[in-house]
Amino acid sequence: MRVMSSKPKTERGRASRERIVERAAELVAEHGVQGTSLDDVLVAAGASKSQLYHYFADRDDLVEAVVANRCEQAIVELTQLLKSVSRLPELEQMLAGYVASYEQSPTGCPIGTLASEVADRNEGARLQTVVGFAAWERLFVDVFERMRESGELRAEASSESLATALLASLQGGILLSQTRRDSHSLHVAVEAAVAHIRSFAS
């Protein structure tokens, strides 16, 4: 059974906890979950062991909080990018921007990279990535719904399936590009995904 971890009751405590999570999230973004030790986190956050174990049951508990933090962050950004997209050209432009930003700093997908690292090693963290993917997919679904309402997408197209397929192409493209250290694969994967969507255009 997991030992209790107190939630902070005061403002000061909440700030401490948050600072730990945020610094940890930065380190994880840079070095991955496995590549980040608790001691690294502690010096980065200017905190001490007992502080950490005051707020988190164990390492996995911290990792879960970090993953949740990064997913939330990613979804906030993606929401900004996608909330006003309601036409195919806008979607294309947004995706092109995503590819371009990847080219500029190829730091993988925050959610995808975490997911593969965490999936069968930390159930709580895995569930956070599931939520993150679901939110992302949902943003795509909403885009397709708006496209359908504006008559740009044929009725028979399943927004859910299109969203899943687009997300998969992105994730796979990122994986290939990250492995190959060359954004070309991501570019091609996105192009194909867009072409597939366009095939359902009115």
Place this chain on the structure above:
Amino acid sequence: MRVMSSKPKTERGRASRERIVERAAELVAEHGVQGTSLDDVLVAAGASKSQLYHYFADRDDLVEAVVANRCEQAIVELTQLLKSVSRLPELEQMLAGYVASYEQSPTGCPIGTLASEVADRNEGARLQTVVGFAAWERLFVDVFERMRESGELRAEASSESLATALLASLQGGILLSQTRRDSHSLHVAVEAAVAHIRSFAS
């Protein structure tokens, strides 16, 4: 500079080395690279530390050999599955079989899972996964070339791009299905990829 690691000169040595790599590959398949310690490998292979360091410079060197082994194995199997595929329905059937086998034992893609784990932590191993992906993609390219020769695929379709896109969809679908523990995402991703290919059929 990396310390020398002897290649085996005798049959016995070759067998020892191979046994270590194979057992290590099994453990890595089950627990991932990070989740497999040298000691685990040694007891599984019935070998000793000095044996290991006789054949491998260090842990990374062993990991590289393991990754190469698993990629090679995967490519052998994929070659068997794909070498005689020259029609779209055959490709669809093969992919459906892949999805079905994933449903039966959802052990991710051997290459993709390794790639994301190793990409920015072990340059030699990363290069092995690059080679593995290239071989896989090449198999798809050959399929598309055969389809094109038989007039089933229009000339303007780029076999390379189709292959990259298909591979990305597969990898992304596997990633999603693995984190969600539900083969549905992979299924949808493959369906979309096939539809995209079919849009280039004559």
Place this chain on the structure above:
DNA sequence: TGAATTCTGAACTGAATAGTCCAGTTCCGG
């Protein structure tokens, strides 16, 4: 056969790391 080479076993070292403990400090309601 016997010397040189290749290969093997097992104990050891040192560093990193997750997790514990407890005494001391700060904060808050009454």
Place this chain on the structure above:
DNA sequence: CCGGAACTGGACTATTCAGTTCAGAATTCA
């Protein structure tokens, strides 16, 4: 202002793991 609860510091433990060492066994080949 005081008693208890929330919070903090940092030293300490136990373990795991990569890598070393070296004596000696097996193998090769002249």
